[in-house]
Amino acid sequence: MIDHFDVAVAFEADRTRLRVSGELDFATVRILRESIEKTRESTQRPALMVIDVNELTYCDSSGIHALLDAAARSQRVGTTLRVVGAHGNVLRVLQLTNVVDVLNVETRSPERERARPLR
Secondary structure, three states: OOOOEEEEEEEOOOEEEEEEEEEEOOOOHHHHHHHHHHHHHHOOOOOEEEEEEEEEEEEOHHHHHHHHHHHHHHHHOOOEEEEEOOOHHHHHHHHHOOOOOOOOEEOOOOOOOOOOEOO
16 A cells, blocks of 8 residues: 655755655655656756645655765756655754755745744
8 A cells, every 4th residue: 555645846945945745765755756857857057946844744764765865966967855844753853864954854844934044
């Protein structure tokens, strides 16, 4: 059974935003990876790629790996990757795996309130 998971992509003036919702795990990580790749192929290297995880309810090690891979690829092509909206268990997993700085994690989604860097 595949868990609920969705990625909504929005192209903005200076950034691309991927809004993820549901459970990011081994069964669904392919959807995130494909969405990131399609986004890269369809844009002219945006200065900023934002992955909004405000509606993400679960993230396992395969999800962390996909985010780290996206950050590394973004860095190689001169794009900044930022993870925003992290809270609850998802934020705790990012903290425990010590990837907060690498993923430029912010604790609030900018649409809901001003984002705060987690440092």
